Amino acid sequence: MKRKALTAGLVAMVSLVAFEYMAVAIAMPVVAKELGGLELYGLAFSGAMAASVVGTVLGGRWADVRGPLAPLWTGVAGFAGGLTVAGLAPSMEVLIAGRFLQGFGGALVSVALYVVVARVYPEELHPRIFSLFATAWVVPSMAGPAIVGVVTETLGWRWVFLLVPILTVAGGLVLLRGLAGQPLAGGQSEAEPGLLGKVGWAVVTAVGAGLMQYGSDGRLVLLVAGLAVLLVALPRLLPAGTLRAARGLPSVVGLRGLASGAFFAAEVIVPLMLIQARGLSTLAAGLVLMGGSLTWSFASWLQGRQTFSQVTNLRLGSAMLALGILVMGTVTFTAVPVALAYPAWIVTGFGIGLLYPTLSVLTLELSAPGEQGRNSSALQVGESVFSVVAVAVTSALFTAAHSGYWTVYAATLVMALAGLAIAPRSFGRGSFGRRAASGSADPVAPAEPAREPVNRPA
Incomplete structure (x- = not known):
């Protein structure tokens, strides 16, 4: 029964991260127009992406060394907090700050969930759990556009951001119940030197990816510069x-x-x-x-x-x-x-x-x-x-x-x-x-x- 609650909580968290990823892309044109920050439109996406790369690298080692619970709940708090900041933002600059926090928190959640699966579920159940995770990403892409459209037109774009933290609390309570008593306390690896350097390379990687994003509209210099940065930085984050x-x-x-x-x-x-x-x-x-x-x-x-x-x-x-x-x-x-x-x-x-x-x-x-x-x-x-x-x-x-x-x-x-x-x-x-x-x-x-x-x- 407890494992069923855990599975429900995990899938709920994945679904919320997936829904917000898709929802923001749909709502952002309206957001940028109302807040008067069209020149910062791209930064609302690239900033979140940069934060997610850093969060993913940091969260991975954090979960190995200290166990997945600390990065998981820190990520949930960051994800919900970032959405709240974005939903209440009086300006585009504040919204981008919220998106940065949201991206960082969502990345911590995503990588911590993999460690939870590895430590709680027997190996023969891993294919089924990851099939549920994949479905949790796909379903929002089908139902999400209609939901976001209705919410934006009836309640306003701010509620596209503000409703998800409320749902995150509900999903977090289910997840908390499922995590109780599971073998997740403590890490399974020693802290290793060079983690700060790896986080630094994650930042450089995010910068390179951002340069490529901004160069994709024909600015060849930015595109080539971004690719050069990635060729140096990305291999240091991969096997x-x-x-x-x-x-x-x-x-x-x-x-x-x-x-x-x-x-x-x-x-x-x-x-x-x-x-x-x-x-x-x-x-x-x-x-x-x-x-x-x-x-x-x-x-x-x-x-x-x-x-x-x-x-x-x-x-x-x-x-x-x-x-x-x-x-x-x-x-x-x-x-x-x-x-x-x-x-x-x-x-x-x-x-x-x-x-x-x-x-x-x-x-x-x-x-x-x-x-x-x-x-x-x-x-x-x-x-x-x-x-x-x-x-x-x-x-x-x-x-x-x-x-x-x-x-x-x-x-x-x-x-x-x-x-x-x-x-x-x-x-x-x-x-x-x-x-x-x-x-x-x-x-x-x-x-x-x-x-x-x-x-x-x-």
Whole structure:
């Protein structure tokens, strides 16, 4: 019964973080117009992203050394407090400060939840828990726009921010009940020197990602400068060998970044292409994206039931992601029926739905006690930064090609195919993971160490 309460609390927290991520994107145009800070519009997003990178790195080691409870509840307080500040903000500057606090708190929550899963649930339940987490991210994308629209029009944009802290209190009480008596007190790792330096590299990484965001509208100097900064800073936050796809954990982190970057960069352009180039209504374009959300959720559910092996999840998921993007790319040409967009994105959503939670499960499988927080933070940092880079680069290509939709799909297809190529490397040579083969309980035996310190250059 207590584990059911814990699961409900965990899913509630993930859902709230996901809902607010989506809700803010919808409400921000209205917010910026009312507060008179259109010139600071981008900073409201990049500031939160920068804070989340720092929070993820700090929260990972904090959870390993002290246990996940302190970063979890600190994150909940920061998340709710930041939303409250943003909802009551008299100016855009105060709202950005609230967004910074919200991003930092949400990152602490996200990485602490991975450690809670690792320490409370038996390994055979990890696929099911992470399938619930994936669904908790997908559902808000379907119901959220309507909810945010109604709240904004009836109560005002401030309540888009202020309602979530109220719900966070309710979810926190359920989570508190589920956490009572669980083996979470204390850490499983010794404090290591250099943590402050790693946080510093997280700040530098966030700056590089921000430069790429601001350079995505055609300012090539900023784009190149941001990429140069990331090439120096990001490897210090990822497992050694990530950028060369070393076997084991480095490839898991790399594949998550490539798949997420390909999916989100393509998703950004899908509605624009369908509405402006192919003449679909906003509703019809939205239904295309909804189809992908539904299959993402369905594939995550299949992963939770361990319908396929881990190897199949990664290979089939990567292949379907690439196929869906390829087919959607053909829809940019008028000779291709626009109706093909629906099955294309359904296939794409199914692919990312198989990949996403499987990689979360593998991260914990490849982590020794005391390393779950560090490795989970690396997974999430890689995903966030790879996605920012993918969106920034494809946006620049789109602008350079004068609304060249095909350039976006070509670039994201390359990323998806790169993910397909490295998917088998997520397992050690001669091994297919603990549950890769049906009924197998063999431990992972990567040819290259999967547990090297994440602050070492890749």
